[in-house]
Amino acid sequence: MLIEATALRKFFSLSGGRQVHAVDEVSLGIAEHEVVGLVGESGSGKTTFGKTLIGLHDKSGGEVRYRGELLPARYGAADFRKQASEIQMIFQDPYGSLNPRMTIFEIIAEGLAIREGRSLAALRDKVVYWLERVGLHADHLSRYPHEFSGGQRQRVGIARALIVEPKLLICDEPISALDVSVQAQVVQLLGELQASMGLSMLFIAHDLSMVRYVSNRMAVMYLGSLIELGPAEDLYFRPLHPYTQLLIASNPEPDPEHERQRQDQLISGEIPSPVDLKAHCRFAGRCPKAEARCFEERPALREVLPGRLVACHLL
Amino acid sequence: MSKQSFQLSAADFAPAPPATHAERIVRPSLSYWQDAWLRLKKNRRALSSLYLVIALLLFTLLGPWFWTQDYTLQDLDMISQGPSWGSAALVVEDPGAWEGVRGDALPLPQGQELGATTQLTVEGAATTQYVRLYWNAVPGAQHYLIYRNDHAPDSGQDLGLPLGETLRPEELSFADRLQLRPQTYWYTVIASDGLTEAASGTTLAVTTERAITTTQARERGLEATVGASVQLPAHPFGTDYLGRDVLARIMEGARVSLFIGIVAPLLFIAIGIVYGGICGYFGGTLDIVLMRIADFVIALPFLLFMILFRIGFGIGPGESGIFPMLLALVLLSWPSSARLVRGQILQIRGEAYVQAARMLGARSLYLIFRHLVPNVMGPILVTLTFAIPMAIFTEAFLSFIGMGVSPPTPSWGAMSNEGIRTMLSSPHELLFPAFFISLTVLAFNLLGDGLRDALDSRLRSRE
Structure with missing residues (x-):
């Protein structure tokens, strides 16, 4: 494994000593050249997991090893500096992820300028190369982020992350803020870059259908816990956990014929508050198949079928 | 209806030439400040107030070069004279x-x-x-x-x-x-x-x-032979109760009023940037302790403490009282700008581009000067433009109630205070300084309004 999280935890403290269990004992590894898709509803903790994994949040518990080396629980500027050439991230919001006062050139060159301390002018050729590689043009260099569309900005964000040639890329819902037509372009671009650079990727999204095209394996999170993990296609067509089944069943079909036949199985209720969770199955309250023991004991993630890990008592 | 008229050939199905790039931007590229300036220029009210502010500054700084009358010279023959354009005298x-x-x-x-x-x-x-x-x-x-x-x-x-x-x-x-x-x-x-x-x-x-x-002719540097006809200085704004030229005093008073009005906000906003920046950037216990101190200062009754400061400093004979007033204004006004900067820094620190820069290994100083400072400059500039009229008005008010600069130093507030005693017999002594206070406060407020609109990122096009 290139990077491996073991029982990673991230709690946020609230007033009155209460805690939000954003990520609760998640163990997940990403192999070299592998793309892992991480899906879940809003509030399931998938973004927090991604950010805790690479040090943008301090870890509350558990450990993360990168190439077998333990990463610090709390990051300082020097720690980020050390891992800058290895791990990079693409952010969800294409508006907030680019500094409005900097030109596209300055934004993309930032990583090299910080790492090598060279003047910006010396980096021009490399920046132009990356700008064109993500599908933009050299005459965009001196422009400012507000002049670009969401898809173009996301491409700038990709160029900024990849210019330092990292080995691992965390993509935090890179397509959820984009139009559907642009989503496909960005996913395609990421797929191409992943293949040509041999990148490992953690692809965080809430849209399963898009994720399965780029992922080797898929992981499903619910309320801070990892509940299912398996090969992407296998998991998508044969979901095992009741929650994954409902999640995939609620996904609309693009074909109207199929869409009409699809049985809409709504998940009853809202995702519960992640504050002061009880020690039983996180999904028990909303699970159509829940039994008595689901309300007593928290199921561990175990291998049900070869390569398929599920956290459910019923399997 | 003929069906043969519509013929298709294989050439009709040739793929369209690929677009070199789907979206080409043809508008000239504008930085944040260029864009704000363009928007300010479109706002006629803000632009005219900007010209007014520039005119006021020129009036204050260059005026005494052209209007060379001594603002301290008393002409007891010309007490409380209305506006006049000079006259010959024997x-x-x-x-x-x-x-x-x-x-x-x-x-x-x-x-x-x-x-x-x-x-x-x-x-x-x-x-x-x-x-x-x-x-x-x-x-x-x-x-x-x-x-x-x-x-x-x-x-x-x-x-x-x-x-x-x-x-x-x-x-x-x-x-x-x-x-x-x-x-x-x-x-x-x-x-x-x-x-x-x-x-x-x-x-x-x-x-x-x-x-x-x-003797008077000699004092004014005029020809002092008996029987000669000399030209007396003009008093376009009249003279005050001691026969001093009101225009010269307005110019000198503007130096005092604008000095306090501009230097005090610059100082307390500079303190606010450093203080609020430290609170917002480092956070934690330091932030909590420092912000409680700021809250304490905000809770002090402003006018009471301005007066107490002035009494505490005790202005001695021959002192103008400008420095104690400046100090008191700065000491009492910095927390609001510190709060503003802290809030801005907290907000920007959570932005994805700051996280991206951290991921790329940026050090604190780089983050502060490359990402945080440029993005808080807009709101700080707006605060500064609104703080200036506030400081001018505070100075004028305190001088008006006799708690500001001490005579003979002219300031617009002090002149209004002197003028109000002769308000009915010679209203020009009150009207001119009061007019300049109002004009300046209005001009800076309108400019601040325009700047806020021009710099507001919500109004910028996002697509």
Whole structure:
């Protein structure tokens, strides 16, 4: 494994000593050249997991090893500096992820300028190369982020992350803020870059259908816990956990014929508050198949079928 | 309806040439500040207030180069004069001591009433410096009463109160030096036997000419030969209660008012940036402790503490009191800007581009100067433009209630305070400084409004 999280935890403290269990004992590894898709509803903790994994949040518990080396629980500027050439991230919001006062050139060159301390002018050729590689043009260099569309900005964000040639890329819902037509372009671009650079990727999204095209394996999170993990296609067509089944069943079909036949199985209720969770199955309250023991004991993630890990008592 | 008319060939299905790039931006590229400037230029109200602010600054800084009158020079002949554009004046001798004209006391013939004064004459030229009158003795007069009127008196009834009186029967002259203006006066001299006044007197119309004495001419650097005609300085805004030029004082007062109004906000916003920046960037316990201190300062009653500061500093003789006021303003005003900066820094620190820069290994100083500072400059500039009129107004108010700069240092507030005493008789002494306070406060407020609109990122196009 290139990077491996073991029982990673991230709690946020609230007033009155209460805690939000954003990520609760998640163990997940990403192999070299592998793309892992991480899906879940809003509030399931998938973004927090991604950010805790690479040090943008301090870890509350558990450990993360990168190439077998333990990463610090709390990051300082020097720690980020050390891992800058290895791990990079693409952010969800294409508006907030680019500094409005900097030109596209300055934004993309930032990583090299910080790492090598060279003047910006010396980096021009490399920046132009990356700008064109993500599908933009050299005459965009001196422009400012507000002049670009969401898809173009996301491409700038990709160029900024990849210019330092990292080995691992965390993509935090890179397509959820984009139009559907642009989503496909960005996913395609990421797929191409992943293949040509041999990148490992953690692809965080809430849209399963898009994720399965780029992922080797898929992981499903619910309320801070990892509940299912398996090969992407296998998991998508044969979901095992009741929650994954409902999640995939609620996904609309693009074909109207199929869409009409699809049985809409709504998940009853809202995702519960992640504050002061009880020690039983996180999904028990909303699970159509829940039994008595689901309300007593928290199921561990175990291998049900070869390569398929599920956290459910019923399997 | 023919079906054969529509023919398709293979050439119709050739793929379209690939677009080189789907979206091409043709608009000129604008940085944040260029864009804000364009938007400010479109706002006519803000632009005219910007010109007004520039004009006020030029007025203050360059004005004294062109208007060279000394703002401390008192001209007691020109007290509380309305606006005037200068006038010619005659140079006359210093009044000095005039022994006057003396005659003999004439006994009153038996059975006669006191008669009217005769031969009322002006000695020399009648000027605004002095009018010297003499007359013939009236038999039986013990002394004489002199009346001055602005109009020809009908009878003895509307003479009003006497301007002065002689003390002895031998004194047959009177020198009038009381606030003479260039106009015609009607002097009436009436003899008195010590108990009753004569039934009638003699009236003489005297037209005075504007004049200055040789000493005054010398003081002003004018030609000091008696009989020469010199040009007196103009007073476009009139003179104040000590005969000082109001325009020169407004210019000098603007230096004081704008100095406090601009330097105090610059200082307290600079403190606010550092203080709020430290709180917002480092956070944690340090932030909590520092912000409680700021809350404490905000909770102090502002005016009370401004006055206490001023009393505490104790302005000694010859001190203007500008520095204590500046210090008090800065000490009491920095927390609001510290709060603003802290909030901005907290907000920007959570932005994805700051996280991206951290992921790329950016150090604290790089983050602060490359990402945080440029993004808080907009709101800080707006705060500064709104803090300036507030500081100007505070200075004017404190000087107005006598708790600001001390005389003779002019400031617009202090001048208003002096002017309000003569508000009814010579309103220009109040109106001009008050007008300048209002104009300046309005101009800076409108400019701040325009800047806020121009710099507001929510109004910028996002697509």
